Amino acid sequence: MERVNQTNSVSEFILLGLSSRPQDQKPLFVLFLIMYLITITGNLLIILAISSDPQLQTPMYFFLKSLSFTDICFTTTIVPKMLVNFLSKKKTISYAGCLTQMYFFYAFGNIDSFILVAMAIDRYVAICDPFHYVTIMSQHRCVLLLAFFCSISYIHSLLHILLLNRLTFCDSNIIHHFLCDINPLLKLSCTSTYVNEILIKTEGLVILVSPFLCISFSYLQILFTIIKIPSAVGKRKAFSTCGSHLIVVTLFYGSIFYVYLQPQSSYTAKNRVATIVYTVLSSMLNPFIYSLRNQDLKRGLKKLMARRKP
Template sequence: MGMSNLTGLSEFILLGLSSRPEDQKPLFALFLIIYLITLVGNVLIILAIHSDPRLQNPMYFFLSVLSFVDICYTTVIVPKMLVIFLSEKKTISYAECLTQMYFFLAFGNTDSYLLAAMAIDRYVAICNPFHYVTVMNRRCCALLLAFSITFSNLHSLLQILLMNQLTFCASNVIHHFFCDFSPVLKLSCSSTFVNEVVTMTEGLASVMAPFLCILISYLKILISVLMIPSAAGKRKAFSTCSSHLTVVTLFYGSVSYVYFRPLSSYTVQERIATINYTVLTPMLNPFIYSLRNKDMKRGLEKLLNKIKSYMGRFPSTKAN
């Protein structure tokens, strides 16, 4: 099934989450609901931040960008996944596969760098509050955002260019629900030495750099908070970080489980863990930030009241 070489290869076959026909429609319904919740939740976060003057600060600026990236990130994967659930021929073209992989890597890395930027913001706010406005100014935020986007796209471009040099002459069946890097790399019958070296050096550095930045920021935050004399002050400082720490734990916990393992061990467990950071985390982020953040909760309530007021202007039609 699917014997081909590089010149004749036109498509891959995605096995998805289950090969059983009776599972396809329930899985379609489940992931469609998750996707719609993700879209609505993240759009509400973006609108709430941009409509409330009290949320016009660097932390919420990065949160609004994170919500936008989460929408893009999950959109790269889930719509094609939904089509596959309802299709008898579960195929994805070679070009579409590489395109999906490019944007998956780009948005995924942008996510991690934005989490690092938010950790820096919390570090400055807690450890250097009197200089917060001057340090986390518009220029600094713009530079952090530009670096996150530029480096992530360069990393993604490098990986795709190297992937495009490989020959695929064995089975074209991808044991996954999207074109992830490792499952596709396993299908190559040419040498993947360069790809693996780049992944273990540049690729690992691109993942570890933001994680180390987050780790160092929170170690310094912890030291500063422990020096606060009052218990109330400590609780207030920790409360400003709790939402971000929850998201970081969800994201990096599943990423490390999937990618910090040998290539040959990519199994069903890794496939399920991948759902966590590609589908579930983007859906949960709006709930985590709104339910555990009073300012964000007020902003959302204010936005929903505006929407209700706007909808109330349209009188219901009465039967004659």
């Protein structure tokens, strides 16, 4: 009974958001509403274009469609609550709501990360071992790879939530962020967070850094292979298939590393801005980045638009 009283001493948290100034709330609401609508629309168009075009039924577009779906889920975990809080005087989130948001925030964020790995593997096989591409990147293997990555992401997220749920929050309930993230929450605990911090520095670091190392290794191999291509046209074509993915990887991992690969005590307003980059901005820009330089996807989108016209 004593444990129940301790955990219930904080039944809700206050999310301070991006700004505490009242005059900033409505402009921020409009800005993030527009970004959210663009994100949903852009990613839905990518999903519909790929699903409806037989020529886009390849591993690369299978993973791109999965990335678009995950991006929609990722931003929906965060932005609707942000929008409500922009227009609310009491910017609160329940204890259960906070843990739920964090669970899906980490789950979809990690799935995003792993899908970028799968896309890098796809490019690696297509460029470095094209003769075995159909065999290696079969539909069955792609589905299994995605299922494996999703399982890891959900287990990783659940592990952190279960350990966080063991902590007691009995003093301040003010989170200096616009979402429930683990570092700001650990600061509020009035019990030992030693186990949580050990997990973050071991398992959490592996889950964060390993995908980036896999992508880096894949692109190093791709680079060595492209250098050996004799024709300039061949090199340009190979680079064009990787350029969009590299831009997304840089945007996504650059902001994530800025947020998480630094001491917990240095969590500042700059971290909140960097969090916006990999949660909201990256998800919004992905459809544009992938479609602007991809002629096949452009053609698929044009077909989709033509089909929708009366």
